Amino acid sequence: MNHWPDGFEQHLQQQPGVQFEQLLQSLEQEAVVSVRINQRKPVIRFHGLPLVPWCTHGIYLPERPVFALDPHWHAGAYYVQEASSMFLDHVVKQLFTHEPVRALDLCASPGGKSTLLCDALPSGSMLVSNEVIRSRVGTLRENITKWGHEQVVVSSADASAFAGLPSFFDLIVVDAPCSGSGLFRKDADAMDEWNPDNVALCAARQNRILDDVLPALQTGEVLVYSTCSFSEEENEAVISRLLKDHHLEIVHLEVPAEWNILHCGPEEGCFRFYPDRLQGEGFFLAVMRLRENSPADRSFRPQKLPERSTAYDEQAWTDMTGRADGCFYSWDEDTWRWPLQREHDWLQICAAVPVVQAGVLAGRQKGKDLLPGHGLAMSGLYHDEIPVIYLDEKQALKYLRREELDPALFESGWSLVGFNGAILGWVKKIPHRINNYYPMGYRLRK
Structure with a gap:
C-alpha cells in the first residue's frame, strides 16, 4: 500500500x-x-x-x-x-x-x-x-x-x-x-x-x-x-x-x-x-x-526579427521542397520555411515574444550546398523526386543510433531513410561511405 x-x-x-x-x-x-x-x-x-x-x-x-x-x-x-x-x-x-x-x-x-x-x-x-x-x-x-x-x-x-x-x-x-x-x-x-x-x-x-x-x-x-x-x-x-x-x-x-x-x-x-x-x-x-476584453498595455520589448531569404536562396529552397506556397527566413545559420498565407501573423509573433523555432527547419546553406534539415524530413515538405530508402527494424535502429550503415543500400547523393512507411531522416552517400544526418541530440542511446 x-x-x-x-x-x-x-x-x-x-x-x-x-x-x-x-x-x-x-x-x-x-x-x-x-x-x-x-x-x-x-x-x-x-x-x-x-x-x-x-x-x-x-x-x-x-x-x-x-x-x-x-x-x-x-x-x-x-x-x-x-x-x-x-x-x-x-x-x-x-x-x-x-x-x-x-x-x-x-x-x-x-x-x-x-x-x-x-x-x-x-x-x-x-x-x-x-x-x-x-x-x-x-x-x-x-x-x-x-x-x-x-x-x-x-x-x-x-x-x-x-x-x-x-x-x-x-x-x-x-x-x-x-x-x-x-x-x-x-x-x-x-x-x-x-x-x-x-x-x-x-x-x-x-x-x-x-x-x-x-x-x-x-x-x-x-x-x-x-x-x-x-x-x-x-x-x-x-x-x-x-x-x-x-x-x-x-x-x-x-x-x-x-x-x-x-x-x-x-x-x-x-x-x-x-x-x-x-x-x-x-x-x-x-x-x-x-465576452469583452479590457484595454491592454501594448508596450513590449521588440524582438529581433529574422531576415527574409534572398530571391536566389529562396528559389533554391523552393526547388528542394518542390512547393511554392512557403516563404523562407534565416535565423543565424539556419533557414526556416513558413506558410506564405500566415507570413504577417508570424512576423507579429516574432516581434512580440522570444521565438526559438518557427515553421519547418528547411536546412542550412554551406557554401553553394544546401544541407536539408530534419524538420523538412519530418514534415513531408521535401521534393517528391528525393529517393526514400526503407530499412528493416535492425537497420533503422542502427540509423537512429548514428551507427555505420551499409553503403550498398543507398543511392549516391541525398536520400531519406524510412521504416515501414514512416520517414526517419536524411543520409547522404558519398564515395565509400554514408553520412548520417540524424540529429545528434535525438540519437538513440539504448
Missing part, C-alpha cells in the same frame, strides 16, 4: 464528487498507457486496440512497451499521452469546426497538447507553442519537429509577454503548472513534492498566469483551462475567481454520460476525470468564452 503524503487523504475527501475508497484503490493500481496517432503518419501496429472515447486517434495499450526501441516513435508517428488529457480533442472539434484560428498553448512542454492541437484545429490554423522554462524548451522543440506540422511557432516567454499581442488569439489553452495529485500513480515525484502549502502556491501562480495572458484573447473567443490536480483550490476556485474578475462565461459542452466524466463547478460547466470512474488519470478542465 502507498504511503500517502501527510494530509493528502483528508484533503482528497473534501474534493467535489470524490468516491474516496474507490479512488484510493484506483491510485494503488498501475497507470493506464495510451498513445495518440499522428493523423498524417498512420502506423499499423496499434490497429484493433481499444480507443480513447473522447479522442479520435487515441488508443489504449495493454502494457507499456519500450517506446525508444520503436522507430515509429522516433518518426513522430504517435505521441505517448495520458488519456484524460486527450479530452482537449473533443473540446476543440466541438467548438472550432471550419474557419482557421490562431491558437496559443501557453504552458506547452513536453508537447502533448500542442501536437494534439496541430491535428484537431481546422486546416490552415496556426499555433504558438510556448514554454517559459528554458530547460524544457528543447524537449518541446523536438516533439513539435517530429510531429511535422508546419504552422507552429515555438516560443519561450512569460505569460505577461503576450500582452504585446492584444486580442490576437482565437483560442488560448492554459494547462497550468499544478500540484500534480492527479498523476500520483504515474509520477512518483509528484507524490513526493505534494503538500497543502504547495497547493496554495500553485493556485496563486495559476491565477497570476491567467490574468497575465487574458489580454491576448480576442473578444468572443475561447479560453481552456486545465490541470492534473484533484484540488478544488487549483480548479473550481480558479474558475469562480476568473468569472468574477473578468468578462468570461462558461461554455457548456456536449459530453456523453457513458464517458463517466464528472460535471462540476460553476453552472456544472467544469469537468473532472477520476481514475476510479474511467480509464485515465486525474484531470480537470473548464472552457470559457470572453
Whole structure:
C-alpha cells in the first residue's frame, strides 16, 4: 500500500464528487498507457486496440512497451499521452469546426497538447507553442519537429509577454503548472513534492498566469483551462475567481454520460476525470468564452526579427521542397520555411515574444550546398523526386543510433531513410561511405 503524503487523504475527501475508497484503490493500481496517432503518419501496429472515447486517434495499450526501441516513435508517428488529457480533442472539434484560428498553448512542454492541437484545429490554423522554462524548451522543440506540422511557432516567454499581442488569439489553452495529485500513480515525484502549502502556491501562480495572458484573447473567443490536480483550490476556485474578475462565461459542452466524466463547478460547466470512474488519470478542465476584453498595455520589448531569404536562396529552397506556397527566413545559420498565407501573423509573433523555432527547419546553406534539415524530413515538405530508402527494424535502429550503415543500400547523393512507411531522416552517400544526418541530440542511446 502507498504511503500517502501527510494530509493528502483528508484533503482528497473534501474534493467535489470524490468516491474516496474507490479512488484510493484506483491510485494503488498501475497507470493506464495510451498513445495518440499522428493523423498524417498512420502506423499499423496499434490497429484493433481499444480507443480513447473522447479522442479520435487515441488508443489504449495493454502494457507499456519500450517506446525508444520503436522507430515509429522516433518518426513522430504517435505521441505517448495520458488519456484524460486527450479530452482537449473533443473540446476543440466541438467548438472550432471550419474557419482557421490562431491558437496559443501557453504552458506547452513536453508537447502533448500542442501536437494534439496541430491535428484537431481546422486546416490552415496556426499555433504558438510556448514554454517559459528554458530547460524544457528543447524537449518541446523536438516533439513539435517530429510531429511535422508546419504552422507552429515555438516560443519561450512569460505569460505577461503576450500582452504585446492584444486580442490576437482565437483560442488560448492554459494547462497550468499544478500540484500534480492527479498523476500520483504515474509520477512518483509528484507524490513526493505534494503538500497543502504547495497547493496554495500553485493556485496563486495559476491565477497570476491567467490574468497575465487574458489580454491576448480576442473578444468572443475561447479560453481552456486545465490541470492534473484533484484540488478544488487549483480548479473550481480558479474558475469562480476568473468569472468574477473578468468578462468570461462558461461554455457548456456536449459530453456523453457513458464517458463517466464528472460535471462540476460553476453552472456544472467544469469537468473532472477520476481514475476510479474511467480509464485515465486525474484531470480537470473548464472552457470559457470572453465576452469583452479590457484595454491592454501594448508596450513590449521588440524582438529581433529574422531576415527574409534572398530571391536566389529562396528559389533554391523552393526547388528542394518542390512547393511554392512557403516563404523562407534565416535565423543565424539556419533557414526556416513558413506558410506564405500566415507570413504577417508570424512576423507579429516574432516581434512580440522570444521565438526559438518557427515553421519547418528547411536546412542550412554551406557554401553553394544546401544541407536539408530534419524538420523538412519530418514534415513531408521535401521534393517528391528525393529517393526514400526503407530499412528493416535492425537497420533503422542502427540509423537512429548514428551507427555505420551499409553503403550498398543507398543511392549516391541525398536520400531519406524510412521504416515501414514512416520517414526517419536524411543520409547522404558519398564515395565509400554514408553520412548520417540524424540529429545528434535525438540519437538513440539504448
